[in-house]
Amino acid sequence: MSSSAQILAQFQSAGIETCFHGRHIDPQIYADLNGSNWTLKDYEARGGYQALRSILGKDGGEGLTQDQVIASVKESGLRGRGGAGFPTGLKWSFMPRQFPGQKYLVCNSDEGEPGTCKDRDILMFNPHIVIEGMIIAAYAMGISVGYNYIHGEIFQVYERFEAALEEARAAGYLGDSILGSAFSFQLHAHHGFGAYICGEETALLESLEGKKGQPRFKPPFPASFGLYGKPTTINNTETFAAVPWIIRNGGAAYLACGKPNNGGTKIYSVSGDVERPGNYEVPMGTPFAKLLELAGGVRTGRQLKAVIPGGSSSPVLPASIIMECTMDYDSIAKAGSMLGSGAVIVMDDSRCMVESLKRLSYFYMHESCGQCTPCREGTGWLWRLVDRIHRGEGRPQDMDVLDSVASNIMGRTICALGDAAAMPVRAMIKHFRPEFEALIQKNVSQAVASA
Amino acid sequence: MISEATKARFAREVAKYPAEQKQSAVMACLAIVQQEQGHVSEASEAVIAEYLGMPQIAVHEVTTFYNMYNQQAVGKYKLAVCTNLPCLLRDGAKALEHLEQKLGVSMGQTTADGLFTLQQCECLGACADAPVMLVNDRNMCSFMGHEKLDQLVDALRAAEEKK
Numbered sequence: 131m132s133s134s135a136q137i138l139a140q141f142q143s144a145g146i147e148t149c150f151h152g153r154h155i156d157p158q159i160y161a162d163l164n165g166s167n168w169t170l171k172d173y174e175a176r177g178g179y180q181a182l183r184s185i186l187g188k189d190g191g192e193g194l195t196q197d198q199v200i201a202s203v204k205e206s207g208l209r210g211r212g213g214a215g216f217p218t219g220l221k222w223s224f225m226p227r228q229f230p231g232q233k234y235l236v237c238n239s240d241e242g243e244p245g246t247c248k249d250r251d252i253l254m255f256n257p258h259i260v261i262e263g264m265i266i267a268a269y270a271m272g273i274s275v276g277y278n279y280i281h282g283e284i285f286q287v288y289e290r291f292e293a294a295l296e297e298a299r300a301a302g303y304l305g306d307s308i309l310g311s312a313f314s315f316q317l318h319a320h321h322g323f324g325a326y327i328c329g330e331e332t333a334l335l336e337s338l339e340g341k342k343g344q345p346r347f348k349p350p351f352p353a354s355f356g357l358y359g360k361p362t363t364i365n366n367t368e369t370f371a372a373v374p375w376i377i378r379n380g381g382a383a384y385l386a387c388g389k390p391n392n393g394g395t396k397i398y399s400v401s402g403d404v405e406r407p408g409n410y411e412v413p414m415g416t417p418f419a420k421l422l423e424l425a426g427g428v429r430t431g432r433q434l435k436a437v438i439p440g441g442s443s444s445p446v447l448p449a450s451i452i453m454e455c456t457m458d459y460d461s462i463a464k465a466g467s468m469l470g471s472g473a474v475i476v477m478d479d480s481r482c483m484v485e486s487l488k489r490l491s492y493f494y495m496h497e498s499c500g501q502c503t504p505c506r507e508g509t510g511w512l513w514r515l516v517d518r519i520h521r522g523e524g525r526p527q528d529m530d531v532l533d534s535v536a537s538n539i540m541g542r543t544i545c546a547l548g549d550a551a552a553m554p555v556r557a558m559i560k561h562f563r564p565e566f567e568a569l570i571q572k573n574v575s576q577a578v579a580s581a
Numbered sequence: 582m583i584s585e586a587t588k589a590r591f592a593r594e595v596a597k598y599p600a601e602q603k604q605s606a607v608m609a610c611l612a613i614v615q616q617e618q619g620h621v622s623e624a625s626e627a628v629i630a631e632y633l634g635m636p637q638i639a640v641h642e643v644t645t646f647y648n649m650y651n652q653q654a655v656g657k658y659k660l661a662v663c664t665n666l667p668c669l670l671r672d673g674a675k676a677l678e679h680l681e682q683k684l685g686v687s688m689g690q691t692t693a694d695g696l697f698t699l700q701q702c703e704c705l706g707a708c709a710d711a712p713v714m715l716v717n718d719r720n721m722c723s724f725m726g727h728e729k730l731d732q733l734v735d736a737l738r739a740a741e742e743k744k
């Protein structure tokens with residue numbers, strides 16, 4: 131290793147603050163990890179690859195049929211952890227299993243939603259759980275080739291995942307005739323290189339094909355027209371990571387550790403104004419107040435002001451509302467926001483909401499792929515308006531303009547990035563309108579005074 | 582133009598995809614070239630286009646679409662500091678300002694000695710480690726308060742002087 135590499139390595143996170151803090155509740159994916167026990171041997175010692183052995187009938191049992199695996203996943207109530215919360219078992223059942231040509235399985239590890247850093251810790255510290263989940267999914271849908279698309283910024287994670295793939299191939303878990311069965315599955319890692327939009331599943335497929343990552347119209351969904359035009363199933367990293375536990379313990383047990391319609395555990399990435407930012411794996415339906423407590427509470431001397439509960443694309447909720455919520459898809463949706471990717475961004479009473487919104491609006495403008503006019507132009511408008519208000523140059527009519535630009539983007543674009551840019555704006559105006567108006571009012575009075 | 586060692590790295594990537602879909606390896610090949618040469622030149626795009634059997638313009642479209650490809654030469658160390666909201670709440674913007682002062686350049690610029698290029702970037706996917714900075718695309722540096730930023734810059738400078 132060159133000396134500069136040695137220097138840089140000293141600043142690498144060891145995961146102690148984000149993952150090995152011992153403050154998860156009944157974890158399944160992060161259970162018993164310490165940072166060095168990521169290898170195949172360690173994973174097997176934790177019961178890893180047993181689920182695969184059992185479905186292939188290589189543990190002395192009869193094995194499971196494809197239908198039985200899909201039925202278990204349906205029963206578990208597992209919903210997509212990438213943000214949309216789509217039922218995973220249902221998605222798997224859409225896959226045309228009898229399709230004569232090649233079919234593909236893709237893992238979405240392009241985690242780029244501001245606030246989200248859970249998939250990184252899964253892949254870095256427990257890569258085999260994702261590999262095993264993908265092999266099981268491939269078996270259930272009769273797929274022989276898969277890719278894991280990993281966020282370009284986390285290159286060390288990409289290298290770790292490739293190392294884990296080598297181990298799994300050498301042990302006969304991946305490749306031809308897995309564990310001596312008739313089932314074969316090839317899995318490869320692919321990396322992005324800095325484009326948030328490639329997390330959107332169809333943009334990801336374009337990118338995987340070696341093109342610009344511009345989303346496609348849906349439908350057709352990837353299940354019928356996916357990678358290289360072939361039927362493809364895409365799931366988030368955490369979704370695949372949940373699968374081995376479900377197979378080992380049964381769908382009913384998984385459902386039981388969450389709440390109805392919201393099975394299992396969920397990893398929340400808590401960032402912002404808390405004492406202990408990090409990833410926390412807790413059962414679905416855990417009260418928000420409990421999660422906040424695990425993260426050490428709001429920074430000392432400060433009060434909770436607002437929370438963005440599901441990554442930057444989800445609408446902000448004021449303290450009074452979020453403190454009454456439990457952390458699951460249904461509760462957060464009822465409160466008017468989305469659980470999204472599970473990135474909980476906490477803001478204390480010293481924060482200016484106009485400034486926060488300005489930074490997010492800049493992000494969406496920067497990351498718009500430019501295909502649809504409402505998104506390309508609208509995100510620019512939104513940023514310029516919020517920037518103007520923040521600089522104290524807002525005009526009274528700006529609030530209405532903001533609202534109308536946002537509503538003109540929504541529902542008029544190819545992918546959900548347009549909505550993701552517009553929704554936070556409307557929620558900020560809804561809950562924190564006086565902060566915007568105060569800045570505008572100040573400007574108006576100054577103008578009057580100097581006239 | 583392209584060394585055998587680099588070709589071997591390209592081949593390893595191409596092997597991941599169906600034979601008629603070599604283009605899928607374009608992002609990896611561009612990243613390899615950038616790692617070896619510091620940036621992606623037009624000449625490298627031409628080499629990759631030929632290697633993968635795709636039009637050069639299609640390679641160029643990829644280079645320009647993704648934020649991390651350097652279309653021009655950058656300093657020996659490219660420092661990209663995240664200032665997106667979760668990082669902003671934990672002094673991501675202050676980290677960037679601190680580096681601007683320490684290095685005597687504004688964001689987007691390269692120091693006169695050609696050692697450092699300073700950039701602002703979007704979410705690196707390491708938000709709970711804020712402030713975070715990515716060095717030369719492949720090294721994530723976490724919890725970068727002012728003291729650690731100074732340590733890192735000073736150590737890299739010292740290592741260069743020794744050479």
Ligand SMILES: NC(=O)C1=CN([C@@H]2O[C@H](COP(=O)(O)OP(=O)(O)OC[C@H]3O[C@@H](n4cnc5c(N)ncnc54)[C@H](O)[C@@H]3O)[C@@H](O)[C@H]2O)C=CC1
Nearest residue numbers: 212213214216224241242243246329351352353470471546
């Ligand atoms: N994890 C992250 O970093 C980020 C996550 N997101 C999240 O992404 C979400 C939006 O994602 P989309 O993929 O646009 O949502 P979507 O609702 O279009 O799709 C969800 C999933 O279900 C599948 N699906 C839905 N209906 C189907 C049907 N009739 N037939 C077959 N398959 C079907 C889709 O292919 C997709 O895999 C947002 O809610 C947001 O929270 C957004 C940005 C970043």
Ligand SMILES: Cc1cc2nc3c(=O)[nH]c(=O)nc-3n(C[C@H](O)[C@H](O)[C@H](O)COP(=O)(O)O)c2cc1C
Nearest residue numbers: 210211212238240241242329330331365366369546
């Ligand atoms: C702009 C945008 C960015 C997205 N980024 C991601 C991402 O980084 N990771 C992810 O898993 N899903 C992301 N999604 C959601 C995916 O399109 C897709 O719904 C998901 O990968 C499906 O997996 P799941 O069913 O397991 O959640 C994004 C969606 C949009 C609209």
Ligand code: SF4
Nearest residue numbers: 499501502505543545
């Ligand atoms: S909504 Fe925006 S990001 Fe999505 S396809 Fe249209 S322009 Fe691109």
Ligand code: FES
Nearest residue numbers: 663668704705708
């Ligand atoms: S917001 Fe800075 S790494 Fe995610």
